[in-house]
Amino acid sequence: MxxxxxxxxxxxxxxxxxxxxxxxxxxxxxxxxxxxxxxxxxxxxxxxxxxxxxxxxxxxxxxxxxxxxxxxxxxxxxxxxxxxxxxxxxxxxxxxxxTRLRTAAATAVAARHLARTDATTLAILGTGAQAAAHLAAIRAVRPITRVLIWSRDPANAESFAATHTAVGHDGGAASRGLEVVAVPRPGEAGRQADIVVTLTPSTVPYLGLDDLRPGTLVAAVGSDAPDKRELHDDLLAAATLVTDVTHQCAAVGELHHRPHTPVHAELGEIIRGTRPGRQTPTEIIVFDSTGTAxxxxxxxxxxxxxxxxxxxxxxxxxxx
Structure with missing residues (x-):
């Protein structure tokens, strides 16, 4: 044990x-x-x-x-x-x-293969246990220098920003050179970011196509049960959809709520090179992450x- x-x-x-x-x-x-x-x-x-x-x-x-x-x-x-x-x-x-560490690692793997190589701004929507793990994991694969943090509780966002902006607060270099800013609305974060990670248990979508700029990678992590949902239909309709496991995303992920959305690939296919990853700098990609066994x-x-x-x-x- x-x-x-x-x-x-x-x-x-x-x-x-x-x-x-x-x-x-x-x-x-x-x-x-x-x-x-x-x-x-x-x-x-x-x-x-x-x-x-x-x-x-x-x-x-x-x-x-x-x-x-x-x-x-x-x-x-x-x-x-x-x-x-x-x-x-x-x-x-x-x-x-x-679960916390392997979920953040999966998002980092997706960012390694699907985010633009020059991605420097990260939006984290949600301040639960996954937020700090995702910040560290994505910084390991992309040169993130600015983070926009949103929470349904503004005090949590402010606290997260203060903690992670503190230079060397943990005695190391994890936060050096990193600007972390709390924002009042998820769209305000999304419209400034190169990578957006959604980490809430929401059952009502709150992020749409107008909340993003071209070339963004969205890692949709919160939807892991049939009634959970974070993304609006217009975003799924316009984006290139990559799943962790397609049948599982159809059961509990964002794909569950728009089942006719074309799936470009599973992440494993992109890693193996049997399907292409990002194909243009302006492509918006959604990684539907439900967490796999x-x-x-x-x-x-x-x-x-x-x-x-x-x-x-x-x-x-x-x-x-």
């Missing part, structure tokens, strides 16, 4: 980017399965897949009242890793940290190997 602190210590955030890129590029995975269970006032997501002789299953709970009612993060869960050849359980770990399996497999190397973790005697 690996705890949250052990998960955070075994792999650096930057390690996830190449790890997730390799996972997306694979063509030999087991089918990627998704199930969704409403449990008012929250919901459970179940994701499963496997490769290289292991199978991973994640159960994630999303209860957005947890910060107010329990003083705890909105998302909590576990990942179980199994030997895919005989069913033996190998690893149980806290999943929210993995192969990301969780890749992370769990790497953490399991690292735990063995570093002799970290606690034996879990389920059959004592």
């Amino acid at each position: 690996l705890t949250q602190s052990e998960v955070e210590a075994l792999l650096a955030p930057g390690d996830y980017i190449d790890l997730i890129e390799r996972a997306f590029a694979r063509t030999d995975t087991l089918p990627r399965r998704l199930a969704h269970l409403d449990s008012p006032p929250g919901e459970f997501h179940l994701k499963a897949s496997g490769f290289d002789g292991v199978v991973g299953v994640k159960i994630g709970a999303c209860f957005y009242d947890r910060p107010a009612t329990l003083g705890l993060p909105s998302i909590v869960g576990v990942i179980a890793l199994f030997d895919g050849t005989n069913g033996q359980p190998l690893l149980l770990l806290e999943s929210a940290t993995v 192969i990301q969780d399996v890749a992370a769990a497999q790497a953490l399991y190997a690292a735990a063995h190397r570093h002799k970290t973790g606690t034996p879990l005697p389920l059959w004592d």
